[in-house]
Amino acid sequence: MLIDNIRLFLTITEKGSLVAAGREAGLSATTVSERLAALEAHYGVVLFNRTTRSLSLTDEGRTLLNGAKLVLGEIEDLETRIRHGAETLSGPIKVSAPIDIGRSFVSRVISTFTADHPAISIELQLSDGYVDIVGQGFDLALRFGTVTDSTLRTRNLGQFRRIVCAAPSYIARHGTPQTPADLAHHNCLIMRFGTTMDNVWRFGSGKKPLTVTVRGNKIVNDGSLVRQWALEGHGIILKSELDVADDLKVGRLVALLEGYASPPNPLQIMFPPGRAQPRRVRALSEALSSAMAEGQ
Structure with missing residues (x-):
């Protein structure tokens, strides 16, 4: 039940409200609230600052968010290796990319990648503005320019004018x-x-x-x-x-x-803080890097 509540906590964080998280998970807002309260009671901390109009993570909530994505990713990888063999990749990946390159280069790589790994599902969100990788639950994001957030890990895809x-x-x-x-x-x-x-x-x-x-x-x-x-x-x-x-x-x-x-400016893949990415995220990162090196 703890793992399920942590998954629900991630959904609340990504959706920004208990009601939206309930819709996503197929639960009532009351049930979502009760399970969040149970999670907070388990850790003995408050995970969200609540007002009538918004939710925002507390310091403890952000710590849980950073660790939870890593732990749940490892659990999903372990389940995949046990059920389907060590070479099988499965599970969801959430990606952010600029609009133009997302519609062209990134979408082509994703089409090939999901054809090679049919057990993986990818949600691609296109935006030319700032995205909060951690707060919005992205596994990786592509962005041009120097990354100013020193907590994010990066992988350079090349320099472009x-x-x-x-x-x-x-x-x-x-x-x-x-x-x-x-x-x-x-x-x-x-x-x-x-x-x-x-x-x-x-x-x-x-x-x-x-x-x-x-x-x-x-x-x-x-x-x-x-x-x-x-x-x-x-x-x-x-x-x-x-x-x-x-x-x-x-x-x-x-x-x-x-x-x-x-x-020229660098084009970089950015990853949330953590010790390692799930295997499926590492594999998609490799696919993007290889495709860029081969001239798309």
Whole structure:
């Protein structure tokens, strides 16, 4: 019963409320509340700060969350080895990825991976904004840039440039910017990453890189839509080469200001804190790394 209550605790954490956790688990809110109370009584601590509108983890709750994912993952791996043999992988994996690369690269890897391991189920959530890997229960997340949370473990998938580009139709109407400063006279299509607006574009690789604050008539938190607007000729974008490589290759988009390119950014897999990942998570990480090394 303790293990079942810990699993329910993880569901409450991921869903953010007792009612939502009950729906997910097929239990009434009263039953969820009683089982949470039993878990808190077992450990002699309060796991959630409760208000009428929200739940948030206490320090003890976060400690349990970090350890519970590891322990339950090991239990599931053990059950798989006993029931199906040491080489069988099974169980759920929850993945977060940016929208563009999630729809292309990550989705292709997942399709191949689940075909090879049919006992594994994968939930893929696409978002270009910040995600709380631990709080939202992700087993791994892909993100561009340097990871600022030192508690997370990472695996580097490579270094990739961000490219300023636009459709030939936009360039034909508005001309080609010759320097970064010329972007002030162009319509730039801007991404929003969570609460951060990506309107300060960086150029150059010296000790004092050049920054330009760009403006435009469209802002969105969806990288795929920014790319689509650019393809339709609405403005200039700044995107990872992974997202626009095919468009550049066939001429749907044209790279701009190549002489001012900034250093590449890392693409990393991030994992929650803990001593080890379940075998199925390690296997998916290997599949993603191998696919990227082979050129997708």
